[in-house]
Structure formats: C-alpha cells, structure tokens
Amino acid sequence: MKADLHCHTTISDGSLGISDIIKQADRDDVRYLAITDHDSLASLSRSAVLGKRYNVTVIPAAEFSAFDSVRGRKVHILCYMPEKPDRLEGLCLRTSEGRMKLGKSIAMRVLGKYPITLESILKYSAGSKAIYKCHIMHALMDYGYTTDLYGSVYDEIFDAKYGLCAPQVRQEADFYPDVRFVTTLIKASGGISVMAHPKVYDSMELLEELAAEGAIDGAEVWHSSADEKFRGEVTELAKQYGLITTGGSDFHGFYNHYAIQIGSNPTPEDELDKILNHKVKAI
Numbered sequence: 426m427k428a429d430l431h432c433h434t435t436i437s438d439g440s441l442g443i444s445d446i447i448k449q450a451d452r453d454d455v456r457y458l459a460i461t462d463h464d465s466l467a468s469l470s471r472s473a474v475l476g477k478r479y480n481v482t483v484i485p486a487a488e489f490s491a492f493d494s495v496r497g498r499k500v501h502i503l504c505y506m507p508e509k510p511d512r513l514e515g516l517c518l519r520t521s522e523g524r525m526k527l528g529k530s531i532a533m534r535v536l537g538k539y540p541i542t543l544e545s546i547l548k549y550s551a552g553s554k555a556i557y558k559c560h561i562m563h564a565l566m567d568y569g570y571t572t573d574l575y576g577s578v579y580d581e582i583f584d585a586k587y588g589l590c591a592p593q594v595r596q597e598a599d600f601y602p603d604v605r606f607v608t609t610l611i612k613a614s615g616g617i618s619v620m621a622h623p624k625v626y627d628s629m630e631l632l633e634e635l636a637a638e639g640a641i642d643g644a645e646v647w648h649s650s651a652d653e654k655f656r657g658e659v660t661e662l663a664k665q666y667g668l669i670t671t672g673g674s675d676f677h678g679f680y681n682h683y684a685i686q687i688g689s690n691p692t693p694e695d696e697l698d699k700i701l702n703h704k705v706k707a708i
Contacts, residue, residue, distance in 0.1 A: 429676070430459040432675065437554065438558075446676075458484065459483070459673065466513060489502045493604055498631075527593060539570055562578070
C-alpha cells in the first residue's frame, strides 16, 4: 500500500492544487497521502472529501517552520493526525503573517530592479498564505528574465550573503517559533511530530536531543536529500529511541528544485500503520 506522507499544494509553495495532487496520487497508485503545506491546515476538510472520491486516504497533516535557537538553524517539523487542529491555528497564523510581510518586502525590492508588476507575482501566490520565492521566480520567467526557476538569477536575488534580498532572506527565521514550542503544541493538539528531512538543515544533533527528551515522535528517513548512508544513520537513531520513521516525495510540482513525482520515497507499510494507529491524547 503506497504512502506518500510529504507533499505541497498551491496553499503554500506547490504548483498544483489539492484536486490535482489527489488525482495524481490516484494515478500513481498512492493510497495514503499527507498534504503537508507549510504552516497551514487549510487543506484538511476539502482534501478529505476529494480523497474519498478517488479512493485515496488523506492523512491530516502540515509542515511547521521552526528554529533551533542553540545552533541558529531552521528546522521543519511535520505534524500528522492532530486530534484538535484548532489548537495549531494560532501557530499557523503567526508564521503565515510573518512570511507574507517578508514576501511583500522581498517582492518590492525585486520590482525595483526588474520592471514587472506586483500583480504578475500575486497571480501565482493567489491561493497561498504568503508570497514565496518560487512565485517571484515564476513571474520573472514569464517576463523573460530567466529560463530557470533555480539558477543564476535566483542566486543573484536570494543568496543569503550576497543576493539582492540578502537582508530580507536572513530575516526569514526571525518569526519562526522555537522547535520545542512547536513539538509541544503538536502534542497538545493530539498530533504526531516528525522531523522533516534532517539532512537539509543538518539537524541530526537536534533530532537526538529531542528524541532523548521525548519531545518528538519520529523522523523522516526516506527523502531525496538523504543518501543511503544518512538514511541508515537516521534509522539507527530511530530504533534507539523508538521513533516512527516516515518517507515522502516532498512534491512541489513545477517548484521543486529537482524532478520528482508523487509517491517517490514512500513510507513503509509497517511505519504507516504506526501513524494510523498512534494515539496521542490532546492535553
């Protein structure tokens, strides 16, 4: 039973809507799907209805942006099956508002160099809770300033040290909550917390700390960022602390940095069962 527990729609920084994502999951014989839009639970009710139509079980989920204040790094935490998702709405709102404010600031700086319209960017961010870098790049592609979503123009604008918007890019984590606050809130909602792609933000040390504290429930092992050696390291750590291990495509459609399909890096069936049968009583 194929399960993809990590994908994104136009509600955050994906290029496909909920309906298209679920239809494609059905075509790829993905029978369990988690839509994990960034800092948003907006897909929950609609995706559940559409999932039944296409015989795809949609697992309620989100991907929360957080900050490891000890190491000064970003970290992403996946949340699955919150029993009381309303307890996470304040967290979603705070981060989305910060991201929207920052996105507008970045967009206006880009418009100062590239004579395109703000409307051309908003066209792509219309369904989202914020303006993401991919929306700005898509607009620049429309006007012929680049043919690559991620390339020299992207680096020229978004490089954290030398880019046109470097000061704003470095502010991105300023409105992110502390990672332990996020995992505590997920537990209070009755949800399951899983560290997303620990390789991306070099989060293994943090993962072991959280696991030792009993502050996290799982880790994403099967992700395109991790080679077999790294996956083995995460798996061993998970065994040591009794963590759930998950996998997913991290699908963003056209906005992925690389070509990847829904259903890539699936979660093994025995680990999926742990998610489906895991009970965390909301507190």
